[in-house]
Amino acid sequence: MKAKNQRLTLVLAATGALVAAALLAMSALKDQASYFYTPGDAARDHVALGQQVRLGGMVEKGSLHREADGVTISFRVTDGAASVAARYTGIVPDLFREGSGVVAEGRFTAPGQFVADTILAKHDERYMPPQVAGSMHEAKSLKP
Numbered sequence: 001m002k003a004k005n006q007r008l009t010l011v012l013a014a015t016g017a018l019v020a021a022a023l024l025a026m027s028a029l030k031d032q033a034s035y036f037y038t039p040g041d042a043a044r045d046h047v048a049l050g051q052q053v054r055l056g057g058m059v060e061k062g063s064l065h066r067e068a069d070g071v072t073i074s075f076r077v078t079d080g081a082a083s084v085a086a087r088y089t090g091i092v093p094d095l096f097r098e099g100s101g102v103v104a105e106g107r108f109t110a111p112g113q114f115v116a117d118t119i120l121a122k123h124d125e126r127y128m129p130p131q132v133a134g135s136m137h138e139a140k141s142l143k144p
Contacts, residue, residue, distance in 0.1 A: 038079035088116040
């Protein structure tokens, strides 16, 4: 075999190995990723029950209720087009309140029912995750 053909074979083999490694890495990370859904996205994409996801949006005004045990809360997360009932047991961040942005990590237990394991605080009063801001802007532009 000529030196030129050996180099070409080596380059092709190295490229194939890199592509295979990238595909293996992506398939391994697919199950580990925590996807971000708005309530409208979750309804449209039919998120699997029990799948760990992030749900983001705004805490609907008038929907925040505290249970008698003092640590369990229920509220609704909305993106302007759809809303999801959420429940969380634990101490919420100081900045968590009605009308504010929220990102909750947890699972859907039934369609439209979300149980959060973690509530993430926003940074300041104007902060909203870019995905939530974009989807809320789209929802407002779709309303007549």
